Amino acid sequence: MNNVFLEIKNYMDAGGGDYRNWYTGIARDPRSRLFAQHQVSKQGGAWIYRNAGNDTAARAAEQALLTLGCKGGPCGGDCNTCYVYAYRITSATVEAA
Numbered sequence: 001m002n003n004v005f006l007e008i009k010n011y012m013d014a015g016g017g018d019y020r021n022w023y024t025g026i027a028r029d030p031r032s033r034l035f036a037q038h039q040v041s042k043q044g045g046a047w048i049y050r051n052a053g054n055d056t057a058a059r060a061a062e063q064a065l066l067t068l069g070c071k072g073g074p075c076g077g078d079c080n081t082c083y084v085y086a087y088r089i090t091s092a093t094v095e096a097a
Contacts, residue, residue: 046088
């Protein structure tokens with residue numbers, strides 16, 4: 001399994017809660033995706049992103065997180081998408097971004 005998947009999984013495990021309460025995806029600009037589109041709180045929100053190096057590794061990590069039960073959907077991004085992100089879903093977050 002790739003390191004990005006393990007780092008994000010470990011973060012979610014440490015943050016507690018069921019994987020079904022987390023959303024994961026891939027992005028070229030993870031900060032914009034998290035904070036502008038998904039409305040995740042920068043302060044106090046549970047979120048993480050990591051650079052997987054390339055889109056193939058990012059997609060593999062995303063798929064592994066989805067397999068755990070995280071919300072989200074595959075097939076986003078393009079060949080320049082190398083970041084994987086995850087955040088804990090709250091009443092303020094927007095999952096259909």
